[in-house]
Amino acid sequence: MPATTKTNFQLVINGILKENPIFRLALSMCPAVGISTTMMNGLMLGIAVLFVQVFSSCTISLVKDYIHPRIRIPTYTLVIATWVTVIDLTLAALAPVAYKQMGIFIKLIVAFAIITMRLEVFACKNTLWPSFWDGVGMGGGFLFGMLTLGFVRELLGAGQLFGYDVLGFRPLLFFALPVAGFFCVGFLMAAFNYIEIVYNKRKKAVNR
Amino acid sequence: MKEIIRITLGLTISCLIAGIIMGGVFTATEKAKEHNEYLNVRGTMTSMLGFNATHPVPADLRLYSLYRYILDKNGTKSIGYVLPVKKDKKISYALVTVGLDGKFKGLSYLNISEEKVSKIEARKTALDAVVKPPETFTYADSTIIAKKGPKLLAYLLPGEFNGFKSVIKVMLALNSKFTITALEIMEDDEDPGLGAEISEEYFKNQFDDKSLQTMKKIKVIKQPLPNDYRRYLEKSKWKKGEFTKAKIDKIRKKYKDHDICALTGATITSRAMTRGIKGMVKKFAYRIRILDNALKQNKVPVAF
Incomplete structure (x- = not known):
């Protein structure tokens, strides 16, 4: 794939809608299913992924010429692990309140497929700025996906949003369980695909 | 061959750089x-x-820490307490050994400062100097004694037990009569919306005001919480002036021997919590009485 020709804005939108990590690429499904029980969890993990993705993308795009092609995957993992550790330690020292909520999620990120995939597909072929915006888009897309999942599951499972009671009762307790994550992801994926099909049809009709 | 050397060198250098960055950040933020x-x-x-x-x-609030160790000398076990004592008007730490039958066995001063005593490695080095082989020691648990001036405020017990999915870590506050005054969930891994509700006020506050006698025979019942009790338990949702002192006293008296109402859909977690806390209170009350007796009879100059 040659260097990208998209504008920065297109790169961000691409990550959030067209190539949304959870609903379109179906990557990093474990956290999406396991952790998205509440909106707060989704938000925290989303922010953590956003930061790691942006930092790793920038680093790789800067040093891409020095990486031997045979050991690029270990190098990516190393870069991701370094950034995860740095963010983890800095947060623990400087922002203990945020760390108390985000701490467990940050350590999980090392194993996320979406970050490695973005480094391999995009960052190692592009310069700093496109990589930065691609990182923002992908992280933002993940954040958006986690928030949507959290919204559905918390509202239906606990009748709350961000821990505040909105319904006053619990409609379907089942949604708080891990199994429901699969259903939610499945239905939302279907919704996303449907929207795309309709959108493409309209576009064709307009062009004709 | 040239390729292999290049790859090895490249990987080593990148690992080194990553290591230096991580190590640097660690040393900078550790404190x-x-x-x-x-x-x-x-x-x-x-x-x-x-x-x-x-x-x-x-x-004048002071928190004194007490660390319990199990000493083993060729199969005969005894309990060792690392506790603060007054020595030359200063607080230093000593190891008090009590036999399983409750008899006082000995007291030896430890060379350890008050700041370092909370670290398990520092305690180990200090104990190594006092406990001679073949006697060995294993760390069991700790207790914090909170005093305001000469008055005992509470015993704080950190503890852990198995929940439904993994270990639940709690902190318990007991008054001098071993009645629970507060319970806090420090760490749990239960399902949100089900077992994780243990950290909600309406569940954990049910343990408040339960005396040692009540705790000994407490059960988990599958009945809904009475409405007035639930309103009282959710302290953060109290409206201003809703609960007068007389009303609080009435509710506390009415429900002080009430069993624990299980969480909906999390009976196992509720049972595990009740069993774990029951065990903690019972064991602690038994141990602290033995220790108190031993300390009093031998006039150990304890700081608390």
């Missing part, structure tokens, strides 16, 4: 991190003692 953790634990403790923004922590 602040430890301090934050200390503040965190201390904040939980003081809030469990009932201090908050409107009731600030008094200057």
Whole structure:
């Protein structure tokens, strides 16, 4: 794939809608299913992924010429692990309140497929700025996906949003369980695909 | 061959750089991190003692730590307590050994400072100098004794037991008569919406005001919480003036021997919590009585 020709804005939108990590690429499904029980969890993990993705993308795009092609995957993992550790330690020292909520999620990120995939597909072929915006888009897309999942599951499972009671009762307790994550992801994926099909049809009709 | 050397060299260098960055950040942030953790634990403790923004922590509040060790000498076991003692008007730490039958066995002073005693490695080095082989020691648990001036405020017991999915870590506050005054969930891994509700006020506050006698025969019942009790338990949702002192006293009296109402869909977690806390209170009451007796009879100059 040659260097990208998209504008920065297109790169961000691409990550959030067209190539949304959870609903379109179906990557990093474990956290999406396991952790998205509440909106707060989704938000925290989303922010953590956003930061790691942006930092790793920038680093790789800067040093891409020095990486031997045979050991690029270990190098990516190393870069991701370094950034995860740095963010983890800095947060623990400087922002203990945020760390108390985000701490467990940050350590999980090392194993996320979406970050490695973005480094391999995009960052190692592009310069700093496109990589930065691609990182923002992908992280933002993940954040958006986690928030949507959290919204559905918390509202239906606990009748709350961000821990505040909105319904006053619990409609379907089942949604708080891990199994429901699969259903939610499945239905939302279907919704996303449907929207795309309709959108493409309209576009064709307009062009004709 | 040239390729292999290049790859090896490249990987080594990148690992080294990553290591240096991580190590540098670690050394730069370690102190602040430890301090934050200390503040965190201390904040939980003081809030469990009932201090908050409107009731600030008094200057004469002291927290003394007690560490329990199990000593083993060729199969004969005894209990060792690392506790603060007064020596030359200063606080230093000593190891008090008590036999399983409750008899006082000995007291030896430890060379350890008050700041370092909370670290398990520092205690190990200090104990190594006192406990001679073949006697061995294993760390069991710790207790914090909170005193305001000469008055005993509470015993704070950190503890852990198995929940439904993994270990639940709690901190318990008992008054001098071993009645529970506060319960805080420090760490749990239960399902949100089900078992994780243990950290909600309406469940964990049910344990408040339960005396040692009540705790000994407490059960988990599958009945809904009475409405007035639930309103009372959810203290953060109280409307201003809703609960007068007389009303609070009435509710506390009415429900002080009430069994624990299980959480909907999390009976196993509720049972595990009740069993775990019951065990903690019973064992602690038994142990502290033995220790108190032993200390009093031998006139150990304890700081608390």
